[in-house]
Amino acid sequence: MLAHKTYFEGKVQSVGFERNGRRATVGVVDAGEFHFGTEAAERMTVVSGELWAKLPGESAWRAFPAGTTFEVPAKSGFDVKASVPAAYLCEFL
Amino acid sequence: MLAHKTYFEGKVQSVGFERNGRRATVGVVDAGEFHFGTEAAERMTVVSGELWAKLPGESAWRAFPAGTTFEVPAKSGFDVKASVPAAYLCEFL
Numbered sequence: 001m002l003a004h005k006t007y008f009e010g011k012v013q014s015v016g017f018e019r020n021g022r023r024a025t026v027g028v029v030d031a032g033e034f035h036f037g038t039e040a041a042e043r044m045t046v047v048s049g050e051l052w053a054k055l056p057g058e059s060a061w062r063a064f065p066a067g068t069t070f071e072v073p074a075k076s077g078f079d080v081k082a083s084v085p086a087a088y089l090c091e092f093l
Numbered sequence: 094m095l096a097h098k099t100y101f102e103g104k105v106q107s108v109g110f111e112r113n114g115r116r117a118t119v120g121v122v123d124a125g126e127f128h129f130g131t132e133a134a135e136r137m138t139v140v141s142g143e144l145w146a147k148l149p150g151e152s153a154w155r156a157f158p159a160g161t162t163f164e165v166p167a168k169s170g171f172d173v174k175a176s177v178p179a180a181y182l183c184e185f186l
Binding site: 001002004006010011013014015016017018019020024026027028030045047048049084085086087088089091 | 094110112119178179181182
C-alpha cells in the first residue's frame, strides 16, 4: 500500500512504501527551507538535483548533490533547503 | 509547484517537478503489472528495488535493478512490473 504525504503546504511531498519489512519514501523538496524531525534514523539519498542540509550537531549547511547520501540519527532532526526542486530517496533505518 | 499523480487505483504514484525547464517525477510501482503510454520520450532510472520492463519492439521482459536506466521513445509505451514495491526517477527528455 503506497502512501502519499504532503508537508509545508505541498512544498515537500513523498510516496511511501515498504519492502522486506523496511519503510522508505521517495519525494521532492521544492525551493525553500524546511525542518524535519526524525523518529527513526534515516538515510537520505539525493536522486535528482541538489539538497543542502544542516545535520544535528553541525552549524554549517552542506551541499549534497545527486548521488550522495547523508544519515540522520533517530529522535533528532535536520534542516534541508533547495534553490530549485530536488528529489530524494529516504530509507528508514 | 509539485504535482502528485496516482494511477491504477493507487498502485503507481508519483510526485512531479520541473527544474531548468525539464519535467521529471519520482514515484513508486507497487507489486503488479502495468502499461504506460508515453507522450514525450522518457528516461526511467530505478532508485530502489527492481523493476521489470518490456520495451517497445521487444518481446521479453528485462530486469532493471536499482542504479540502472532504460529509455522509452515518444508516442510509444512500455509494460512495467514489480514483485515488491520499487522506486524510480522518470525524466522527460
